[in-house]
Amino acid sequence: MQYLLPIGIGLLYALLMSLIREPHRRRFNAIMVAGAGAAYLSGGGFGPWELAFTALVTYVAYRGLDSWTFIGVGWLLHTAWDVVHHLQGSPLLPFAHDSSLGCAICDPVIALWCLLGGPTPRELLAAARAALRPPVREEQFR
Template identity: 45%
Template sequence: MTALGAVLIASVYIMLFSLVKEPNRQIINALIIAGAGATYWSSGLGYFEFPLGVIMIFLAFKGLKNYKFLAAGWLVHTVYDILHHLYANPIVPMAPSSSLGCAICDPILAIWLFMGAPNVFDWFRGKGAIRNA
């Protein structure tokens, strides 16, 4: 159930952001990556929480010009998701498997971003060109 929910969340995220025109799609995704760096602060890994924030801000800044940095941000976040699932507090306190779900969702978003965050509705319309990221 956790995996199914994670795939559904990633799919909805990708579809919603496919509706956002460039360059706003890239800018908003960069802001989300920057914010994702703070999601685990005070969640059980002590001082090891803080490097995530610094790394994610750097990747978000670089991601304003290149989607690959945003994709890398979701992969870095996945590492923290796994650490929290195994050793610390979940991302959503009342949902024990939420960090595991996030660890499934994030790489799906990373794949989409590595592809240049294409509009998925164009694929359905037969215009499936993938931009260079």
């Protein structure tokens, strides 16, 4: 359950965010990844590196205002930061020992959704159907 719940949270995040219409969805997600980049500032165990990481993610989030790819990259950067914090024993939530691990599992799910362009479930299903259709060959029409 420790590993499945974060995946479910990531899927729920994507589902709820897909209710926001574009272009607001992309911009809102850029703000969300910027906030996630600052999540460790108050209790992070890496001193000044916390500030450097926050500055990096802020830049990536700014670029994400116009690019789903940058938002996805921001979530992947946050995933790496979660892993480092988990290995060091400096969790995101001081009262929840494995919170950074959970975040490291959840964030790539969100990143994948962002790298796909932040699609709605309907757009995602349409793309999956199109990908599963067999290719049409010209010989079939002769």
